[in-house]
Amino acid sequence: MSRKLAIATLLYSADYLPGVFALGHQVNKFLEEAGKKDSIQTCLIVTTSLFNDTLSGFAKDLLNSVYTKFVLVNPLEFQDESVQRNSENLALLKRPELSAALIKARLWELTQFEQVLYLDSDTLPLNKGFLRLFDIMSKQNKLQIGAAADIGWPDMFNSGVMILIPDAGTASGLQDYILENTSIDGSDQGILNQFFNQNCCTDELIKESFPREWVQLSFTYNVTTPNLGYESSPAMNYFKPTIKLIHFIGRHKPWSLWSQKDFIKNEYHDQWNEVYNEFKKENGVKVEMPKVGIDDFDDTENDHTKTSTEEISQVSEPAPVPEVAATNTPGDAIEDSGNEPPSNPVPLDFTKWLTTFINKDYSISQQATENDEQPNENDGNENNSSPRSDQESSINDMQEPVVPSNDVSAQYTNEPQEHTNDGDATENTTSGSEQKSLIENLQEPSTINNDVTVRPKNENSEHPKESGDSADDSNPEPEQKNSMNHMQHSIASNTDLSEDAKQHGLIDDNIQYLEKEKEGYEEFLPDVHETDAIDDEETEFFDDGVEEAVEGENEGEGKAKSSAAQDSQEGAKPAECKSGKPQEELPNFKFDWEASDYLSKVERCFPDDIFEYAVK
Ligand SMILES: O=c1ccn([C@@H]2O[C@H](COP(=O)(O)OP(=O)(O)O[C@H]3O[C@H](CO)[C@@H](O)[C@H](O)[C@H]3O)[C@@H](O)[C@H]2O)c(=O)[nH]1
């Protein structure tokens, strides 16, 4: 009699939907190819609140087309406390969204299956060879976990690919352990290693009798990428034909911006995109993924979707640009892009800020004597934001299509709740995607030739407390959520940007925007590109630039980031203003933010072509 087998993945925030879709699609392909479609279930573990309250009926239908079973799970008991205790270690990862990955502990509750192959949703099997794991591990017992070494610390396993035996006793033991111990990495990988992996027992005596066992799988079952600095490693070339699965670890996922950029992308990202496009084509998905994914969202619900739902909850209308779960908040940007000067003296829009503060003193003094000498200058100023104004109509066009919500026929297990997709007929959709941006340094993998390395099994002992080494497979990157929040204030243009690039519409807009103004801003541009082209931090840059320039009332301090402005000023000095009147004194760059009415006193004297973008 055949064993009850499942391949499972996890979804606790909508921005991983593309991963879940592509993975499910690919797994099905290989199950079919291997003739195992009927013998191995595909199982989506999804948080109850995400499923019931957030995902659209359309998304559920799509999920239903690739997964045979949905398992709705709730947070672990006392998960909040665990997350709290782990927060310090998790901070090392710079991946706060992973706090909820502790919910992977629920995998051992899937006792309706005899064996489960868990795959992170950012994994991609490359061929049906990955299914051999069920054969290789056919004798696995409930105290064992099969996983490949993590490249960040190869004495530990990576928890993105795990084969396990569900068992109620193990499940409760693990959850107790999570309650009582701090995870090495603040998330699931650390604590699962501590629980299962004898190597994490730093006390040699206890190690002798360690009760559970990590069975090390070949790295070819979980080849993590990116592998910066090692991409052309001889080992990679040597083992390439044997790779069964790729795992896109870290902040940057194949569906996020960076994979669309030439500078980091590798062939596996192309493969992922092919699979994803194939999925979309086969399922007739033509709308943008945010429209697929999420219904109206109630911010009061679960913690697990917090990273995305913080954003979702703010959004009244979806932005058209991101392919995947990206949230752009139309609000501020659109409002600010009108002709009304902002009532708030702290400008959010960098260009507006720039044009208003330049030559303030000059214009004030000129005003005193010349009155109408520069009658049109303020027009350009007011139109600073005009490149974005055309987006308002795009936003208005972004109404979620009415998508019929079909019943999801998959069975729900484990605290089933009736899903109420009926109310989802109209999806005012948006998605909360924090753009995960990180480039990992990966160590050269110590690849083994055998598929499995079974370690000596020990018995009966206490669990190791914790080790000092981080299992972090991600390089720290500055936290970017805040900057994402800033990003939400802007709307990306509805261009033909690649779908993922569209997620970062703001970034690209800003870059293009500045390029248009290149003349006179050259010294400024490299900073923008270097700092911003890759990820979300550009928004911080702008804010910083504003703050620094403002705070740096002595001219030197502000120069670093507003040098272009100053240069333009200096360049303008001997030249003529648009009015034709030569400037007679150096502009004063002092910027007194306390002066509440400064906007009304601001003038500039640049030639109009500097503000060409305003016309466009
Ligand atoms: O916002 C999120 C974040 C994660 N996930 C799910 O949780 C998995 C783990 O997150 P992921 O971004 O894939 O983590 P990695 O970058 O792979 O980071 C490493 O560290 C994590 C924390 O220990 C482990 O869960 C991973 O297996 C391990 O590879 C994802 O694949 C998803 O299935 C979500 O649904 N929403």
Ligand SMILES: [Mn+2]
């Ligand atoms: Mn992963």
